[in-house]
Amino acid sequence: MIADLRFARFIKELIGLDVDSIGASVVEGILRYRQQQAGQADLEAYWQLLQRSTEEVKALVDALLVPETWFFRYGESFTALSRLVWQRLGKQPRRPQRILSLPCSSGEEPYSIVMALLDAGIAAERFQVEAMDISEIQLQRARLGLYSRNSFRGQHLSFRQRYFSETAAGYQLQPQVLAQVSFRQGNIIDSAATMNSASYDIIFCRNLLIYFDRATQEQVLSRLMAMLSDDGLLFSGPAETSVVTAMGLKPLGLPLAFVFARSQPEPQTAESRARTVSALTGGAVNVAVPNGDDGVKRLRSWPGGHGGSHGDSTPADAAKQGKERSVVRRPVAAVPGHTIQHPPHDASLANDTHSELELQLQQVRQLADQGQTGRALVLCRQLHQQHAEQPQVLYWLGLLAESGGDRLAAQSWYRKVLYLQPRHTEALGQLAALLEAEGEHVAASRLRARMMETHHG
Numbered sequence: 001m002i003a004d005l006r007f008a009r010f011i012k013e014l015i016g017l018d019v020d021s022i023g024a025s026v027v028e029g030i031l032r033y034r035q036q037q038a039g040q041a042d043l044e045a046y047w048q049l050l051q052r053s054t055e056e057v058k059a060l061v062d063a064l065l066v067p068e069t070w071f072f073r074y075g076e077s078f079t080a081l082s083r084l085v086w087q088r089l090g091k092q093p094r095r096p097q098r099i100l101s102l103p104c105s106s107g108e109e110p111y112s113i114v115m116a117l118l119d120a121g122i123a124a125e126r127f128q129v130e131a132m133d134i135s136e137i138q139l140q141r142a143r144l145g146l147y148s149r150n151s152f153r154g155q156h157l158s159f160r161q162r163y164f165s166e167t168a169a170g171y172q173l174q175p176q177v178l179a180q181v182s183f184r185q186g187n188i189i190d191s192a193a194t195m196n197s198a199s200y201d202i203i204f205c206r207n208l209l210i211y212f213d214r215a216t217q218e219q220v221l222s223r224l225m226a227m228l229s230d231d232g233l234l235f236s237g238p239a240e241t242s243v244v245t246a247m248g249l250k251p252l253g254l255p256l257a258f259v260f261a262r263s264q265p266e267p268q269t270a271e272s273r274a275r276t277v278s279a280l281t282g283g284a285v286n287v288a289v290p291n292g293d294d295g296v297k298r299l300r301s302w303p304g305g306h307g308g309s310h311g312d313s314t315p316a317d318a319a320k321q322g323k324e325r326s327v328v329r330r331p332v333a334a335v336p337g338h339t340i341q342h343p344p345h346d347a348s349l350a351n352d353t354h355s356e357l358e359l360q361l362q363q364v365r366q367l368a369d370q371g372q373t374g375r376a377l378v379l380c381r382q383l384h385q386q387h388a389e390q391p392q393v394l395y396w397l398g399l400l401a402e403s404g405g406d407r408l409a410a411q412s413w414y415r416k417v418l419y420l421q422p423r424h425t426e427a428l429g430q431l432a433a434l435l436e437a438e439g440e441h442v443a444a445s446r447l448r449a450r451m452m453e454t455h456h457g
Helices: 005-015 024-037 043-052 054-064 075-091 108-119 136-144 158-163 214-227 238-246 270-281 315-320 356-369 373-386 391-403 407-420 425-437 441-456
Strands: 097-101 127-133 164-167 170-173 181-185 200-204 228-235 259-261 286-290 297-301
Touching: 005 024, 005 043, 005 054, 024 043, 024 054, 043 054, 054 136, 075 097, 075 108, 075 200, 075 228, 075 259, 097 108, 108 127, 108 158, 108 181, 108 200, 127 136, 136 181, 158 164, 200 214, 214 228, 214 238, 238 259, 238 425, 356 373, 356 391, 373 391, 391 407, 391 425, 407 425, 425 441
Parallel strands: 097 127, 097 200, 127 181, 200 228
Antiparallel strands: 164 170, 228 259, 286 297
């Protein structure tokens, strides 16, 4: 527990953050940092400053936040989103879908929503995206739409070529995507921020609830439900599913999407989905298919539809489109309440991005996405024999163990990753989620504290 309880109560009332969720030592370090930056002699003087300075309160909030985000994080969610929006438009084609992203941080999530829907062939006028965050600094970055390489993770970044222009300052998002998102400052803890909000069809609220105690989680979820339409959908974070279901929402059962509804919608067959999309597109029946571990979409034809050129399509792809059956590749089976986050590129593999090991790990991913987890595991074990201390190989062994339901083995693999690479954020996140689900809240909060220290340090 933080030494000076005044700060803990102040922070909780301000943004809902449970100090113990990220570690008292981390919060005390941030307080000391802000005290020094503000030129205050000690924490008592800093406390008095917080009581009279709105600007310093904002600065403290920004220091406490962890904007650990990137484009198409949890890519399966965006694949599911595209399909669900098509389905909803089929039922109410004249009503544009209203989508909310909060907290939106520096904008990667709401812009990913826009790019995913545009890539799925959904016209801009058929959906509206709003985004809310407590931090004005993050909102300024989001509105600017200028991003560094850190916002692009994974091997398949073709969306960057389609929607960004490379500049000396970074990657500038194109106006057509920028214009599709409206940003506003707001605090979900403050009832005034949501009091007059019109209802949304879909809300993305991911990896926020994990920083609250149970009472605050229920309070925030109640407000989200008040903002959600009767048939609305909620996308949560992987470690938040038990909290969401406890509030009466039902999972849709889409692998790794972590999406919930107030009531279970009637199931749709592939044929009925095809009819829905065909009615909206005048016969062009396209479906978004994940194209790699960052959630990039590629349009392929369903039987009877026609694809057209899109992004990565090659002449060979186009030649096969009339005959090809579009098969949505199955991702690694999810362990309830946890994410299977595909590993990012690891520069330690080799300077050459097409190194033999990296290509073999790509093959592991492809097999896992196709549902061939047994073959993926065999290949990964072979790689482990040759590369026993390669963190990415160990990380994949953890993912595959987790997907098979062997949580103890998964924890062991993630711990080995962290022994070799203590700042491996994906392994920290996976292990924290596993421990949280087993009730080991203190250990999970320590891991999240390490993630926060990595971010700040």
